[in-house]
Amino acid sequence: MAESFIVEARREQIINACIDTLEEVGYVKVSLTKIARKAKISTGLISYHFSDKADLINHTLIYLLSNQLDYISERVVGKNTATEQLQAFIEASIIYQETHYKNNIALIEIIFNAQTSDETPYYRITDEEEEDHLYMLLKDILLEGKNKQEFTQVFNADAVATIIQGAISESMLKDLSKVDYNYSHELIKMLMSMIK
Amino acid sequence: MAESFIVEARREQIINACIDTLEEVGYVKVSLTKIARKAKISTGLISYHFSDKADLINHTLIYLLSNQLDYISERVVGKNTATEQLQAFIEASIIYQETHYKNNIALIEIIFNAQTSDETPYYRITDEEEEDHLYMLLKDILLEGKNKQEFTQVFNADAVATIIQGAISESMLKDLSKVDYNYSHELIKMLMSMIK
């Protein structure tokens, strides 16, 4: 359907304006008026395509998460050993942050501010249904490495996956370009001495 | 001065009401009216004691940070070896999160939302003047351990300090009580195999 194409293009345009505005002014000051101005459309048009502000934010979150997941998993699959996969996972995660700065800021702004309809902030949700795909991918790599005897140290895969995710997130908040060492490289080196 | 005492007590009361309200409704929905209601005072009184909303948030942030720093450093000093100090640092950090849940939520809400007068979010500030006291404490422990040959592996203290801070922050977002392993214990074990 031609209409479906127009609708999809418009929705994506609005989502991108939402990302830009989030990066510029932050979640607290984001408004439909500002998003509309950024997209050069009227405010009513946003309401036509999204049921309300929360709906727009939700779709923006989904868009950002799937972008990030695609980028990283593309670079992990195809690697043969768990060691190479783990290395690719870390490198891709950190490079994604550097090359998709705007997306990352928008993601942080949403995760630390948006709330579900029952007022629970997203960051306080414990993934009951294991919906954190990146976490699952990471844990699978660790378990596979254990199975195949690539990683010979005794370690708890959940704990190590959490440590790795934390180490990656933390680097998001530091300006790595202003640092005199290669964080990605250091992190991989340290990790290997932990599990190999 | 008697007035100074009253003023200090009132300011602390308002700061505590601010923390409670942040934890309950989140930064986006926090308002002077709600904080005043929580403290059972009028809105005007907040304006009398703080120049504006940003000023109140700033003082609340300072209060939260110094509380956390005091708690952790109290448990680190007195330990004799760098190994013990590092262990105490990690244990205290994680226990603080579990026992001061409300403070931690309020801290997250502020750091990921408040902005300086030139609109820069706090979390995007690169600590130019090394004002992150916890980071400095952690890095000092690592360097001391290196100096005293307690930590014999080759490692970059900045990178490892960042990894540790990330691993601790990440655990803040997981409900550790719903996990079947001792994260604090696993983290320390993994770390020691990295640096010892």
Place this chain on the structure above:
DNA sequence: TGGTAATTTGATTGTATAATCAAATTACTA
């Protein structure tokens, strides 16, 4: 080409907000 449905506008409505301030109350001092 004409007509219907989809898309888009922008003005309007109701609500929440931060900050101000005159007036009331309380604390302190001489």
Place this chain on the structure above:
DNA sequence: TAGTAATTTGATTATACAATCAAATTACCA
């Protein structure tokens, strides 16, 4: 005790916002 300063109230002001909707415009099909 009287008077002055500090503290506190709550109504008011100005501003920003999300959501709605009638009207205008555009796309599509027969």
